[in-house]
Amino acid sequence: xxxxxxxxxxxxxxxxxxxxxxxxxxxxVHGMVRRSSTERFERINHLRDRLTLHQADxxxxxxxxKVLQDVRPEEVYNLAxxxxxxxxxLQPLLTGEFTALGVTRMLEAVRLVDRxxxxxxxxxxxxxxxxxxxxxxxxxxxYPRSPxxxxxxxxxxxxxxxxxxxxxxxxxxxxxNHESPRRGKEFVxxxxxxxxxxxxxxxxxxLLLGNLDAARDWGFAGDYVRAMWLMLQRDxxxxxxxxxxxxxxxxxxxxxxxxxxxxxxxxxxxxDPRLIRPAExxxxxxxxxxxxxxxxxxxxxxxxxxxxxxVEADLRRVQCxxxxxxxxx
Ligand code: NAP
Ligand code: F7E
Numbered sequence: 444x445x446x447x448x449x450x451x452x453x454x455x456x457x458x459x460x461x462x463x464x465x466x467x468x469x470x471x472v473h474g475m476v477r478r479s480s481t482e483r484f485e486r487i488n489h490l491r492d493r494l495t496l497h498q499a500d501x502x503x504x505x506x507x508x509k510v511l512q513d514v515r516p517e518e519v520y521n522l523a524x525x526x527x528x529x530x531x532x533l534q535p536l537l538t539g540e541f542t543a544l545g546v547t548r549m550l551e552a553v554r555l556v557d558r559x560x561x562x563x564x565x566x567x568x569x570x571x572x573x574x575x576x577x578x579x580x581x582x583x584x585x586y587p588r589s590p591x592x593x594x595x596x597x598x599x600x601x602x603x604x605x606x607x608x609x610x611x612x613x614x615x616x617x618x619x620n621h622e623s624p625r626r627g628k629e630f631v632x633x634x635x636x637x638x639x640x641x642x643x644x645x646x647x648x649x650l651l652l653g654n655l656d657a658a659r660d661w662g663f664a665g666d667y668v669r670a671m672w673l674m675l676q677r678d679x680x681x682x683x684x685x686x687x688x689x690x691x692x693x694x695x696x697x698x699x700x701x702x703x704x705x706x707x708x709x710x711x712x713x714x715d716p717r718l719i720r721p722a723e724x725x726x727x728x729x730x731x732x733x734x735x736x737x738x739x740x741x742x743x744x745x746x747x748x749x750x751x752x753x754v755e756a757d758l759r760r761v762q763c764x765x766x767x768x769x770x771x772x
Contacts, residue, residue, distance in 0.1 A: 449514050451475040451501070451549065452522030453494070456625045457565070459486035461520055461668040466493055468672070473514045475499045475507075475523065486625050501545030504552070511556040518675050520563045521549045524595075527629055528569065531591035532721055542594035543601075550605045550613065561612040561675040564602040567595045568619040568660070568686070568727050578660075578730035581617065581682050588722040599682075606680055614674040619686035619729040622749060623664040624756030631693055632661065632753065635700050640757035642711055643704040644765060650711055653718030655694040658726035662687045663744035663752075673738040686729020687742045699747060703754040 448465050452458045453474030465472045472493070476484075477500045487494065497513065499506035501523050511519070524542040525531065531538040546564055553560045571579045572588035587593045599615045606613040626633040631652070641647035662685075670685040691699075701708035734740045744752070763770045 445469065445471050446518070447471045447473065447514060447516040448518040448520065449473045449475060449510065449516040450520045450522060452524065452565070453496070454484055454486060455522060455526070456486065456623060456627065456664055457522050457621075457668055457671075459490075459625055460623070460665050461522070461671060462487060462490055462494060464668050464672060466490065471495075473497060473510075473516060475510055477501075501541050501548060504548050507548055507552040508555055511552045511560070515557065516560060518561045518563070519549065519553060520565075520671060521546060522565045524565065525591070527627070528589045528591045529720060531589050531594070535590035538590050539594050539597075542591060543597035546598035547601050550601060550611070553611060554605065554609055558609060558611055561680075562602070562605075562614070563671050563675055564598055564613065564615045565671075566599045566602070566615040566617045566682075567592070568617060568684075568729060569724060570596045570599060570617065571727060572724050574727065577726070578686070578688060578728045580684055580730040581733055588724050589720070592724075603682070612675070612680045614680045615682040616671055616674055617682060617684045617729075618667055618670070619660040619662065619684070619727060621662045621664040621667040622753065624753050625664065626753070632696060632750075635697055636750070636753040636757045637761075638711075639700045639704055639706070639754055640761040642706065643758065644761050646761070646765065648711065649713055651713050651715040651718065652693065652697070653715065653720065654723055655697070655712075655714065656692055656725070657723060658690045658692045658728075660686045660688065660690045660728045661696070661746060661749065662742050663749050666742045666744055670734055670738060670740045673734075673740055677737070681733075681737070683734045683738065684729045684731050685734055685740070686731045687746070688728065688730060689746060690726060690728040691746055696750065699750045700754055703751055704758070
C-alpha cells in the first residue's frame with residue numbers, strides 16, 4: 444500500500460528536498476501550507492501536480508487536527524518554524540508560538556488523531572549555542588543563545604516528552620546548518636553566493652556582513668533530509684545529531700565563494716556592526732557518530748562542493764534575471 448506522509452513547512456528549503464525524496468520513494472506526499480495573499484511556492488512549483496497541499500497554521504490547533512484527520516498519514520515531518528535567528532530577537536513571542544508551542548500543537552494533533560503516526564521534529568544545533576564541548580553530540584548539554592534556540596530546546600524536549608508519556612514514535616533530529624541553492628537569501632551562505640553572482644555579473648559592488656569569525660558545520664540540505672527519513676524507518680524512535688563533523692568560519696565561506704569566480708573578496712566585503720547579533724553562537728561542530736552507526740547516514744557533498752553548487756546556481760539565476768529569461772526548473 445502507498446505510504447502517506449505529511450510535511451509541515453513544505454514551502455521551505457528542507458520541505459522541498461524532503462518532498463522530492465519521499466516522492467522518489469513512492470510516498471503519497473501531503474504538505475501543510477499557511478494562507479497568504481500571494482502564493483509563494485517557488486521551491487515546490489516543479490512538484491505541484493504530484494503533491495496535495497492543505498491549508499493550516501501552526502498557530503491554529505483545530506486546523507492541524509483537521510489536516511491529520513483528512514490525510515491520515517503514517518509519517519509526519521514537522522519542519523515549519525520561524526527559522527531565522529535574527530528575527531527571533533525582533534519577534535520573540537511569535538517565534539515561541541511557531542517554533543516552540545507549534546510543536547506541542549502538532550504532537551497534540553498526533554495524540555488525538557492517531558498515536559501510531561511516526562513524528563519527526565526539526566531540532567537544531569542552535570540548541571547547543573555556547574556549547575561546553577566540541578564536537579557536540581546527543582549528550583551535549585544545551586545552552587541556547589537566541590529566542591530561536593530557546594524555542595527549539597522546548598520543541599526538542601516536548602518531542603522527547605510525548606515519546607515517553609504516550610509512547611508516540613517521535614524523533615528529534617538535531618541538524619547542524621545545511622544549505623543549498625534553495626536556501627533563503629537572508630542566511631549567510633546564500634547571502635554570500637547571491638552577492639558573489641551579482642558582483643561577478645556587474646550588478647552589485649559591496650556586500651555587508653556581520654561576524655566573520657563565527658564558525659559553523661555546514662552541510663548540504665539534500666543530504667540532511669535523507670537522515671530525517673531514515674530516523675522514521677527505525678524500529679524504535681530516538682534523537683540524532685546530523686552534521687559533517689567539519690567547521691569553517693564565515694570568512695572561509697566568503698573566501699571559498701569569491702574564489703569560485705576569481706575575485707578578491709577583500710575588494711567587496713564590509714563589516715556592518717548592525718549585523719552583529721545581541722548574543723552570538725561562536726562555533727558549532729557536530730559529531731554524527733550515532734547517525735552513522737544506527738542510520739547508516741553520511742553526508743555526500745563536501746564544503747567546497749556545496750559552495751560551488753550554490754555559486755553556480757546563483758550565477759545561472761542572476762544571468763536569467765538579467766536576460767529576463769525564465770529559469771529552467
Ligand atoms: P525555512 O526555509 O525557513 O522554511 C520554514 C517553513 O516553515 C516554510 O515553509 C514556512 O512557510 C513554514 N512556516 C513558518 N511559520 C508557519 C506557520 N505559522 N504555519 C505553517 N507553516 C509555517 O526553513 P528550513 O531551512 O527549510 O528549515 C526547516 C526546519 O528545520 C525549520 O524548523 C528550521 O528551524 C529547522 N532547522 C533548519 C536548519 C537549517 O540549517 N536549514 C538546521 C536545523 C534546524 P512560508 O513559506 O509560508 O513562510
Ligand atoms: O548565520 C554569521 C551569523 O543566519 C550563520 C538557521 O537555519 O542554522 C541557521 O541559523 C552565522 C552566524 O545561520 C552575517 O552571526 C555573519 O554566526 O546563516 P545564519 P544560523 O544563525 O546559524 C541553524 C542550525 C538553524 O537551526 C537556523 O534555523 O553567520 N553572519 N554575517 C551572518 N549571518 C547572516 N544571516 N547574515 C550576515 O550578514
